[in-house]
Amino acid sequence: MASPGLSEIVTTTLRNRTGVLADNMSKNNALLYRLSKRGKVKPVCGGRTIVQELEYAENSTYQRYSGYELLNVSPSDVISAAEYDWKQASVAVTISGLEQYQNSGEEAIIDLLESRISNAEKTMRNNLSADMYSDGTASSGKQVGGLQLLVADVPTSGTVGGINRASYSFWRNQAFQATSDGGSAASATNIQRYMNTLYQRTTRQTDKVDLIIADTNYYNFYLNSLQAIQRITSDEMASAGFQSIKYMGADVVFDGGIGGGCPSNHMYFLNTDYLMWRPHRDRNMVPSGDVRSINQDASVNLILWMGNMTASNCQLQGVLFQT
Template sequence: MAAVTSNRWLRQVLTTSLEERTKEIQDLVFSSNPVLAVLRKNDMFKTYSGPDIRVPLTIDKLDAQWFTGYDKLGNQPKELINSAVFTPKNVAVGFSLTGTEILANEGRAKVIDLIDTYMENAEESMQNEMESAIHGDGTGAGGREMIGFGGALPIVPNVGVYGGIDRSQVPMWRTSYYKATTDFADIGNTYDVTTAPRMIRRIIANRSKGNRKADLIICDVNAYDVAQTSLTAIQRITSSDMAKLGFDALQLSTPAGPVSLLCANGVGTVMPENTIYGIDSKALEIHYHANRNMVPLFEGDGARPINQDAIVQYLVWNGEMVLKNPRYTWRFDTTPAAA
């Protein structure tokens, strides 16, 4: 395809800039959020190919039986293997520049690096969009958005379809949901500085087995503040593993081992109020297409109008977040009891 102009500063200027920064963009976006950072550290980013993301699952288990003598042995047919199927989602950040703008930003006239500024803005927009999607339910943008914790960890666990599997029909495909005001009668009915650690420890004790548990606890600022205040100064141990990733997290001792508590804070956070997510990081994956992993959408010079001196390009990502084993993952509503 012929270039709009022969000026070498206009040819492929956006595309080459994006290509040079692709690895840096991946690092910035996927390291800006503690969930994505942990998944990346644990090598839970997986590539896929084809029209959909298919995740093989064990959806049932065979029954054991004690017997003696002439007891009849059962052999009930069961289907153990199935697949959750997810539709990949696309997200893009686009920008354009005219030839006049680029020429005016060269040489002695340059005050700031115009293209570099656009790159940084695209990176920040992608960070914000991924952050929003992680906490969403996948219904945003007319169902085109990635399915986040709102869909993977629903308030009503036995309703809805996730990955093509009906939760009402498959109990093993359900996450757990707890409410401070109703589910801890022996501890109390309010999540406060006295009950908070006990409630969290109780949930983890009930939703763990061996070394599998929700090892990553994401709290909104209200729930986190109560949990932090509930610990004495000597108990406020920060997680060294999370510190290496650049995040400040409390380490809480539980019956299943230590877990990291993080606060989903920040300007424009979309974390639901009075909510805690308990995430089994070994069961959560990001599946992405290798050809659309924070890369330019258009090859060559990018998209160019046939009658304008301008170039447009997009930073694009394609994939889906997949909770492939809901057994140890839960959601906790810490809303205070009504006065």
């Protein structure tokens, strides 16, 4: 069996990198980076589900009156909540007794561990980033419910946060299908017209889209539709390493290319005031501690994450797409 000393090295090394991993996660994903910047990464202490409060209606007691006219003081039910299930993810870092003694000396062991830990961190980062675009159905529904769930191509059906979208129109996002709603497939010629329509649908007074995420095709359509003088970039996003340009004050971010998470021929219009990343406070990229095999000469440590992605307003989110 692997020595306790080795397990301590693994655990300590992972624990020291926990905060770095959580921080690097946001630097790997434009949406999570924006949520982090806007204070929308909110750890949860626990509970059976993740409860996300939402306002679904205006107060019905507003009235115009004169003099001694009686005023409406009836209770007004305007607050509800969506409930999101917990999702969990793990990546294992292992080392055998043979590898321990082949790499004798603490420094040699740490060198071996660092390469494996670095790979494990990238694996966790990349997979959770991809999950942020998902519909939550992978692995028999154990996947994080991402943008394809919260900002769906077909928002009139399905259940999000325990609320049936077929029954409640306030819980449906905006969707613009290029061919059926615009008349033809998206191109550099019409992309701005389509974007204008969706932008207007997702605007409510001062509430408006602040982040637009596009795949390779739609990003290039928008980029090619602009004259060089119009291509204003975002200092904030550029300094964080994300390729972006501006549209109506919103950052248009490219998330295509190798390993890009945005689905093909999709452009998401996001009001990040109403989107949240909700990790469990005690399971946000943390090591499990020593896990020793009872029938193998090996030591295993797990990087663990638990949480979900939530929305508190879907009407102000939109997707431009072509199926």
